[in-house]
Amino acid sequence: MSEKMKRVFAFTAIVLGFFMALLDTTIVNIALPEMTKHFGGSVSGISWVMNGYNLAFAVLILTASRLADQFGRRKVFLIGIALFTLSSLLAGFAPSLGALIVLRIIQGLAGAIIVPVTIPLTTTTFPRELHGAIIGIWGAVSGLAAASGPALGGMLMEKLNWQWIFFVNVPLGVLSVILTLVFIGESKDASAGRRVDFAGTLFITVSMFCLVYGLIRVKDWGWTSAAILLFFAAGLLFLLLFLYAERKGAEPMLPLELLKIKVFNGAALTLLIVGAGLMNISLLTSFFLMRIMAMTDLKAGLILSMMAVGATLTSAISGPLSGKYGSRWFASVGILVLAGATYSLGGLSSSSPVSGILLRLALAGIGVGLTMAPVMSAAVRNVPEEKVGISSGVINMTKALGSVLGVAIIVTALQQNLDDKMGVARSSAVQMIRTDAKLLPQVKEALTASLQSADSGGEGGTASPPAPESAAAAVGAQLRAAASKLAPAQREALEQAVPAQLREAEALVGRIGAEMKEAAVKGFSRTFALASLLLLPGVAFALISDRSPRRSEREIPAAEKGTLL
Known part of the structure; x- marks a missing residue:
């Protein structure tokens, strides 16, 4: 077999493992309602099927990168794939919610082992002149995995059941293990010692746990x-x-000289911002499509996958070109495009055509593709080759932290904006009911109670107005109760008024519903605008994420170049 074909099979093994781990950050979300029905329990309890994975993923990434550099990247990658595949299989057969959450935490730990190792495995498999192109493909797969989760999850749910979102990983994992064993050679960081940095491992693990867990619980406990x-x-x-431990340690897991490389810091901060932006646009758009436009999970997932199309195409192009022209301008333009697309999504209404949504999401995907692959390529290109592994861990950790931070901020903002707008709309609705001259007092009382019931039943400030059917049932029940207490002649008069009262009530509920939906749209619009503004600092970071291609190697001082002594 030719060397070229061996590299193709090796890269396939890497991509399969990488795709699985990133896919599972989003594919599970769409199945949470079905899991709730299957296991029972509360919404906050079932949310830990998602939160447990993300927490474990963020906590272990840096440690896994260091261990892979020390003891062998191929070996660690195989452990991660095997653990991920086994935990996926067992998750599909989980007998209880508690067992499923534990298995999702194990999956997250395995994902943290897999993802950062893929970059150094890739760079050691291919010659340096191909790194830009290969990392471009890596970035395309990254965007495809994250954005296609809702669509793939929706299709599996519709055709099979929620267990298959875990079972689908098993054949992918087995194939990745086989290809890795056959086609990938072992590699290590020759300058890394064999001593484990226990102090550094303990401190970074506790630090990331506290920060990520705190961000996850912000929506429950509040920022203050x-x-x-x-x-x-x-x-x-x-x-x-x-x-401090890394500065004083004889063999630190993170050589602090890496943090003296300005372009590496710029790349890490850029990915923190983009990680937050990508999660925000996915979260807000999915909520808007399902809550405001009343789309099914599957339809919403398929529409969201348009972002993957844009990201895949531009990543494959921008990655190789950034190796020649630098990543700074690609990434800067990409963040501006992503910010513009996010802002434009705030212009959607409940009756917006699907074509307009697809266009905006494709534009967002183009922004992601212009940013992710070039910045990742720059981060690898601007550090010593033997430090690619730990560098990959740092930038993937910042991206994961950005995703959790973005969710914490945007969920809080969405809650506040919806509360503000919907609160005004509810007050207006109560006033409309009270001032309606055609409605009897009993009907007004029934409608007000129905409105309050819908309000308390809503989740996260997105309560819907009472449906005409439920409002009619409440009105009918109230009138029947009132009629039962009247004399026969009065009862007959009230029963004759029922049809007219129901028609007036349904018409009023329709007007209230339109007003409240418009209020919710305004709440989403304001939140999309905020999400776009949060992306703008990423432009400044992107501008320092790479060196100017005009500067030759001899012009770059050794300290800036990242030589580690």
């Missing part, structure tokens, strides 16, 4: 609650202890 502030303070304290 004592518990949240305590978690954030502990996270920052242990991060400082980690940096």
